[in-house]
Amino acid sequence: MIYLNNAATSYPKPLSVQDAMLDALQSSGGNPGRSVDSLTGKADDVVNHTRFLAAKMFGISNPNHVIFTSSATEALNIAILGTLKSGDHVITSTMEHNSVTRPLYHLETQEGVRVTKIPMDPIKGVDPDDIVAAITDDTKLVCLTHISNVTGTMNDIAEIGDICHKKNVRFLVDASQSAGTHPIHMDSMNIDLLAMPGHKGLMGPSGTGLLCIGDHVDPALLNPIKFGGTGVQSELPYQPIDLPFRYESGTLNVPGIAGLGAGIRFINETGMDNIFVHESFLMQMLLDWLSDIPSITIYGNLDATQKGAVLSINIDGMDPVDVAMILDTSFEIAVRPGLHCAPDAHRTIGTIDIGGTIRISPGYFTTAEEIHAFIDAMKEISE
Ligand SMILES: Cc1ncc(COP(=O)(O)O)c(C=O)c1O
Numbered sequence: 001m002i003y004l005n006n007a008a009t010s011y012p013k014p015l016s017v018q019d020a021m022l023d024a025l026q027s028s029g030g031n032p033g034r035s036v037d038s039l040t041g042k043a044d045d046v047v048n049h050t051r052f053l054a055a056k057m058f059g060i061s062n063p064n065h066v067i068f069t070s071s072a073t074e075a076l077n078i079a080i081l082g083t084l085k086s087g088d089h090v091i092t093s094t095m096e097h098n099s100v101t102r103p104l105y106h107l108e109t110q111e112g113v114r115v116t117k118i119p120m121d122p123i124k125g126v127d128p129d130d131i132v133a134a135i136t137d138d139t140k141l142v143c144l145t146h147i148s149n150v151t152g153t154m155n156d157i158a159e160i161g162d163i164c165h166k167k168n169v170r171f172l173v174d175a176s177q178s179a180g181t182h183p184i185h186m187d188s189m190n191i192d193l194l195a196m197p198g199h200k201g202l203m204g205p206s207g208t209g210l211l212c213i214g215d216h217v218d219p220a221l222l223n224p225i226k227f228g229g230t231g232v233q234s235e236l237p238y239q240p241i242d243l244p245f246r247y248e249s250g251t252l253n254v255p256g257i258a259g260l261g262a263g264i265r266f267i268n269e270t271g272m273d274n275i276f277v278h279e280s281f282l283m284q285m286l287l288d289w290l291s292d293i294p295s296i297t298i299y300g301n302l303d304a305t306q307k308g309a310v311l312s313i314n315i316d317g318m319d320p321v322d323v324a325m326i327l328d329t330s331f332e333i334a335v336r337p338g339l340h341c342a343p344d345a346h347r348t349i350g351t352i353d354i355g356g357t358i359r360i361s362p363g364y365f366t367t368a369e370e371i372h373a374f375i376d377a378m379k380e381i382s383e
Contacts, residue, residue, distance in 0.1 A: 002332060007149055010364075017205065017262040020261065024258035047252060055212070057264055057267075058184055058186050059186045060215050064243045064244050065215060067212070067243070073099040076100055077103050079222075081225050089113070090140065090141045092115065093145065094119050095150065095153065095342065095345040095348050096344060097176065101343075101344060114138070120348060128163055141171075148177070148308075149176060149359075151349060164190060170193065171190060172194075174195055180200070180263075180272065192213075195210070202267065208257065219242075229249060282368065285375075286371060289371075290313060290375065296378065299313065312349070313360065314357055324336065
């Protein structure tokens with residue numbers, strides 16, 4: 001199987017990730033924070049080490065500001081629902097994932113939150129001047145994707161972070177398609193909240209995600225969305241304010257967190273820049289070769305260095321699902337067809353009424369030979 005669906009989840013996972021998960025199951029079987037025995041201590045160590053690695057990777061000094069979640073979706077829900085209340089205004093873009101648009105739709109229709117969607121250009125991204133123009137006295141949050149999961153389009157998050165910082169508006173970045181491949185430094189980029197999956201670019205397993213909270217963000221001003229046992233401050237009737245406990249009720253996914261830590265170590269050892277260079281090289285191959293097939297439409301930027309490793313295309317007159325099924329059954333190639341949980345992005349690129357696109361997303365373990373095989377398959381199908 002040639003796997004070109006890394007934007008959904010990365011595959012395969014490094015062997016060190018698999019080993020770390022097995023080791024956690026075999027020798028770190030305690031429940032972190034729930035006792036004083038050595039098995040619990042080992043589970044604590046696994047969790048604390050991954051927190052430390054994530055804090056270092058994303059430019060925050062306090063590892064307790066790294067919150068473990070089950071997915072990017074949960075991290076985004078904490079950040080969005082925890083920040084906004086009735087009467088607030090939020091700015092977002094026209095190319096967000098449903099993990100952003102659905103919580104915002106809920107707040108808009110149920111709580112009277114005002115939502116402004118700034119146009120995101122499929123090639124250039126959001127124009128920072130549009131953010132400046134949209135900010136009002138009521139604006140409490142700017143919430144943007146770093147890289148579109150449909151077209152790979154990139155936003156200039158450092159410049160937009162600077163604007164939010166100057167206007168004193170909280171800045172939430174959805175790093176689902178950039179964490180692990182693009183350097184993100186929360187402090188120097190003025191990012192207040194950073195949400196991401198652990199199971200894509202960070203190479204961790206399914207069921208992992210992170211919400212990184214800026215060192216300066218006051219947890220009293222970010223409400224939790226789930227409440228319960230934290231293993232500490234059990235005498236309190238209310239949810240503790242202290243991090244990470246405020247947002248981590250319930251038993252943590254220790255094997256998953258062990259795998260996520262090993263994924264981050266793998267990236268550190270390999271070099272994030274080497275991962276980017278490899279994926280970008282494969283993406284440029286795709287862009288150059290697919291551009292030569294007349295019946296193929298490519299959406300977004302044709303320069304791989306200016307985008308993430310996510311590409312949307314269509315073959316004239318063919319349903320994306322049919323193409324994906326032919327790729328699977330006749331060529332053993334996995335891609336993703338459809339709307340990719342981001343209908344607004346398809347409204348933006350004009351593919352909402354034609355069943356979306358065929359999305360191709362190579363990863364670090366994809367080879368040039370596999371890209372060649374994919375291009376040959378696309379030539380054959382389009383002929
Ligand atoms: C841009 C973006 N945001 C959010 C998500 C949701 O991630 P998860 O499946 O980890 O909740 C995805 C996953 O496809 C994504 O691509």
